[in-house]
Amino acid sequence: MELSTKGDGTQDLWSDPALVDAYLEMRAREYEDRLTWGDHDEADVEPPALPPASLEDELREAENAVRASRLMSAAQDEMFHGVLLRAAADTVPWLGPDPTLDPAWIPPRGESIAAVRARRRSLAVRSAAADLSLRLHVSENHVRTRAHRAEVLKRRCPAVWAAYRDGSVPEQNAATIAELAASLPADPEIWQAFDEGVAGPAxxxxxxxLRRRARALRERIHPESIDERHARAAEDRAAWFDYDVDGMGTILVSAPAAKVKAIEERVEDNARHLAAQPDEQRTLPQLRADVACDLLLTGDLGLGVTSTVRVTVPVMTLLGHSDEPATLDGVGPIDRDTARRLAGGATSWIRVLTDPISGTVLSVDRTTRRVPRDLQRLLGVLYPTCTFPGCLRPAHRCDIDHRTRWTDGGATSADNLGPLCPHHHPLKDETRWSVVPNGTGTLTWTSPTGVVTATDPPPF
Structure with a gap:
């Protein structure tokens, strides 16, 4: 049995019940064959290994395999970094004898000795990266990126680096932290604050x-205002076009977050509007792609669908008396000029009163009579995303779940409600996953195998 692949390259076996049944039946037959291998005529053929004795053993083996992979990932980063660092310190193996050490040597074209040595170091590092690239059949950029990650984590986030080398931090988390740490000013105190704040969550x-938590922390400790950083970053806006196999292509745009979010909402709302039509046969991902292309090519779909971009602006910032950044829902902090522009074009307002110290929501306007609408408004503030661990689906794209079911006496109240996306909602209702509030504004989920995870509070 071969697994089919979706357009994004992921296997869709586990999302198709029919495929799951066929796959499990195939594996069951294989397992029976292993158990009866003693009756096999070809004694010289080694029988396949039996699976672990229990579910716990199998889960433990998976954990050990992942930990070993993380250890090897950190070791690769460190070794790449070591090779490039050695090349910068000793250029001779890569470039030959250093002519600047000869007192009689005269720099060409009037260059200084320091400039010549700096160029030699750069060339030696490039040469070493190319050497590793050829040896390992990976790109030079891959080598340099991993070496850079080790350098940043070693110098700026030693606690994260130690945990990464111990196998406790996933490679993707380490890469995200290194990227954000590299964007911080060259200040050891700021590095330390960032390292201490992300070492545990990593x-x-x-x-x-983690990305949301780390970005929020970076925002709090960065000494430069977001207005200055945004103006500088916006200078690097760009668009890339790539072409894939089977006649397909990819568009990637780097632009101010407010514009990107507005585009996302317009595409999503129009796609869902089309999906609700009785004669529509396209899937939601297909509709998103078609809507985005049609908007780029023609500028308008003619569907009459309006979209909403949600932005939270501190009132003192709006009045020009504070530099506290505004927050774009689903994105994070944005510059004040963009926030004021969005606020100026708003057709309605929702007042959210928060504690000036902790940021805890104290109350929400209740200007409508329909309680569900008010509760949804409050829940969108308390839980910006799906409450399942790790899920980032925006709350307004989720179902509103009763943690204690209505049929079991659960109340329709903020204490008993929370957003769950359509993918995770059935896990809570139809599997052995369970969730309970822990009294601190966050939720504690327990998996069917007993893994306990506390969801982190909203970062912005």
């Missing part, structure tokens, strides 16, 4: 949740 959170 070992506990999935990539999406």
């Amino acid at each position: 070992q506990e959170l999935s990539l999406g949740r």
